[in-house]
């Protein structure tokens with residue numbers, strides 16, 4: 001961590017967005033993480049994405065569990081709502097918050113320990129339910145905060161700092177997310193903002209459960225030779241399936257591409273995801289093929305990144321539950337509690 | 352290659368920094384070239400004498416005023432004088448002015464060092480017991496000659512200082528009004544130079560012939576006679592009203608030496624330079640109630656420094672522009688006023704400006720006295736033209752801009768006499784260079800072989816996130832130097848207007864300095880491209896991207912680098928094939944990049960550059 005506050009001086013030519021904010025207006029307190037921690041870069045990418053999407057900071061809620069990764073919401077979006085919950089319990093708190101006020105943008109920030117170890121059940125269920133959110137796991141393969149024990153995402157055979165190999169099979173979060181019916185699944189790398197920022201933007205513009213597994217090297221405990229979550233390993237084995245450009249209402253959709261080289265997906269809010277295919281002919285709209293692709297390429301030792309799957313016409317928890325359009329938090333007591341007569345009528349209907 | 356493949360068209364797109372682009376790229380920056388980091392220290396680079404500004408500002412912050420004074424004294428010889436009067440080219444250059452509204456008050460902090468220092472005389476050099484046997488004549492005792500004397504006296508030279516006036520100091524004493532510079536400060540700082548020893552002052556003795564002087568057998572002659580002639584204005588009425596029309600610099604000298612102590616109530620000052628500003632403010636103190644400055648050009652183009660104009664206006668002196676004097680009006684041999692033609696700027700195809708009459712009726716401004724301050728000229732009536740010392744078409748001596756030697760070996764020029772009127776700090780810089788040349792000349796060495804500056808680069812790292820400099824950035828605005836009450840200053844021509852910073856204000860002003868000499872030094876082999884520095888940098892200086900030609904590269908950095916005056920710091924190729932590019936332009940030198948770097952690829956290193964001075968040359972070379 002640093003001893004001085006980040007100076008408020010900014011580049012005089014720093015661009016402003018439609019709300020008149022600069023990127024720096026989306027920052028938070030200065031980070032207390034280790035210098036070079038991948039998590040800080042992800043914070044930087046979230047800041048950039050929110051700036052580019054012209055998000056009003058007070059319309060966003062960031063929720064997290066426990067871990068270095070879960071500490072990061074303090075370091076971005078200093079003017080947004082925040083909730084730092086219990087270890088592995090962010091998904092249920094987020095689900096509750098989303099039920100109460102469907103008008104906010106929800107950003108869940110978690111770690112691989114928080115989501116794949118202690119919180120695996122909560123992780124699976126909130127994706128199943130289609131909670132409208134962006135769920136980012138800052139995945140370093142270890143419990144950083146408690147000094148680097150292997151987490152459930154550590155690859156079998158990966159080495160710890162002393163050379164000891166991990167004996168257990170790894171939980172592959174994107175595969176699990178596909179199985180749970182998540183309608184937006186991506187993987188990226190903290191060291192590649194050019195890939196990560198558009199993915200976060202697209203996820204924020206997605207209706208339904210959007211999950212991003214972001215490999216984020218822990219420079220203190222998992223960035224050595226033999227680690228499969230180090231800067232060097234990820235850079236050497238990175239297999240991107242596509243490159244994403246996001247066009248929101250404000251942007252002009254530019255340039256034409258050759259037939260078959262791009263896939264364009266229009267999300268429910270009109271945002272256009274243009275996926276430039278890289279290498280193999282990859283179809284991000286087919287979850288079954290995606291799962292097979294993930295499995296086969298990961299077996300070959302590759303780290304598959306990019307937008308793995310997206311279902312444009314997704315529905316969310318509120319649609320499934322047929323809740324009212326107005327956020328529950330905006331309803332008054334009379335509307336929320338229609339009284340004993342109404343209850344009696346409901347009960348009668350169920351008899 | 353570690354980054355994924357990108358199609359050709361994508362590769363060249365500026366939206367995706369980090370993708371390699373084809374074409375010739377920039378070569379890695381060679382930080383061993385002393386000019387590279389020197390240029391980053393904007394103030395020091397801009398200072399003609401290359402004073403290590405941030406170094407002395409830090410010493411002031413530590414209340415080490417004497418040390419701060421000595422740092423200045425070594426570089427610029429007259430810290431107390433310059434701290435009140437310097438033209439301060441460092442301030443418009445100061446990086447702080449590119450980050451917020453105003454630069455650091457570099458000049459007034461120099462005065463702080465002079466005001467609060469202890470007795471420093473014991474720390475000054477002394478002439479050796481045994482002189483080295485060489486005699487040097489210095490003609491004119493202005494700042495240029497005095498600098499030569501200071502640099503050469505400790506080496507055992509015998510210096511003979513001639514001046515037509517009764518005291519030394521040149522225009523510092525004869526021109527700069529006392530309300531800007533008390534005489535005691537001049538006496539003190541000249542005293543430090545005389546105190547070195549080996550300096551004979553022959554004041555009151557004007558040199559009337561260079562030929563004659565050379566015949567006295569000096570080993571070298573330095574000409575520091577300034578630009579002593581004030582330009583006159585030859586328009587109708589000039590001769591008839593002569594009694595009340597004064598040449599600005601002569602009039603100021605007469606005030607400085609006590610020969611003039613009154614002026615009429617209504618005064619017009621013609622001219623827009625600093626001399627005009629001194630004239631009008633002096634007139635205001637000698638009985639001038641309605642003092643007006645009139646310039647031919649526009650207000651913005653006036654030669655006077657912005658702060659001089661402000662000071663004049665603050666004293667109730669209006670400045671009128673776009674008026675060309677046409678005639679002095681007079682009645683019965685007495686000046687009654689000045690007639691002006693109204694003009695307006697007109698630009699030709701080459702963008703050159705001409706002032707053309709607007710055709711409006713002329714303007715008559717009544718007055719009792721006129722001060723003409725429209726420029727200064729050199730004059731060398733005492734230098735014979737047949738002694739091998741060549742003059743150019745403008746009747747200026749031909750002087751080498753590096754060695755300061757004329758076409759007559761052993762005769763050197765500096766200060767306003769060398770290349771026309773400039774200012775004190777340029778006179779000092781010339782003096783240093785001429786002293787080096789004179790020393791080399793007297794030792795029979797090649798004067799074109801200039802000694803290099805002394806350069807030192809040292810890490811400031813003390814602990815994990817601790818630096819031996821104060822890297823926190825103060826967000827304070829520039830502090831105003833307190834002024835003496837106008838009721839006093841406007842009635843006493845020698846009451847100093849500025850009171851100087853007190854210690855507390857001075858400390859707060861020092862904190863605005865960004866320590867631009869503490870350099871961000873990058874070691875490519877240590878970088879793991881984790882982006883930590885990019886994310887933390889408050890001013891978006893750092894980008895990791897594909898290499899490319901400089902102008903193209905400048906446009907696709909995280910923030911556009913559109914100040915070509917400031918360099919790009921470029922690394923060698925990194926593991927991903929990208930390079931690190933840092934735009935030096937508005938780096939705050941906050942050290943956060945180095946604090947966030949997990950591998951020490953970034954380090955904060957203090958760059959200290961001391962210009963070579965004759966005094967410091969190794970003894971064996973004498």
Ligand SMILES: Cc1cc2nc3c(=O)[nH]c(=O)nc-3n(C[C@H](O)[C@H](O)[C@H](O)COP(=O)(O)OP(=O)(O)OC[C@H]3O[C@@H](n4cnc5c(N)ncnc54)[C@H](O)[C@@H]3O)c2cc1C
Nearest residue numbers: 491493494495514515521522558576577766767773774775
């Ligand atoms: C009104 C006014 C205000 C100024 N204010 C400032 C200011 O605030 N800050 C600043 O930086 N600069 C200022 N300047 C400019 C500055 O004073 C000069 O640039 C500087 O003094 C030049 O120094 P110098 O050593 O070349 O010679 P000068 O200071 O001009 O000294 C030359 C000396 O040589 C002597 N001399 C000339 N001919 C002979 C001879 N033949 N024999 C013997 N002696 C001779 C003269 O008597 C004089 O003393 C001002 C100038 C003027 C006119």
Ligand SMILES: Cc1ncc(C[n+]2csc(CCOP(=O)(O)OP(=O)(O)O)c2C)c(N)n1
Nearest residue numbers: 067068069087111112113114142143144145
């Ligand atoms: C209920 C509970 N069990 C255990 C812990 C101890 N603990 C704190 S953080 C952490 C692991 C965090 O790992 P991860 O989510 O990967 O975060 P990282 O620090 O790696 O970013 C553990 C086990 C706890 N705080 N609470």
Ligand code: SF4
Nearest residue numbers: 034037068144218219
């Ligand atoms: S321990 Fe690891 S995860 Fe935690 S802050 Fe340090 S580098 Fe980041």
Ligand code: SF4
Nearest residue numbers: 394445446864865867
């Ligand atoms: S901020 Fe300080 S070091 Fe930088 S240019 Fe200004 S005075 Fe010099």
Ligand code: SF4
Nearest residue numbers: 888938939941942944
């Ligand atoms: S010192 Fe480093 S972090 Fe600070 S402004 Fe300069 S480049 Fe940016």
Ligand SMILES: [Mg+2]
Nearest residue numbers: 111112140142
């Ligand atoms: Mg972890």
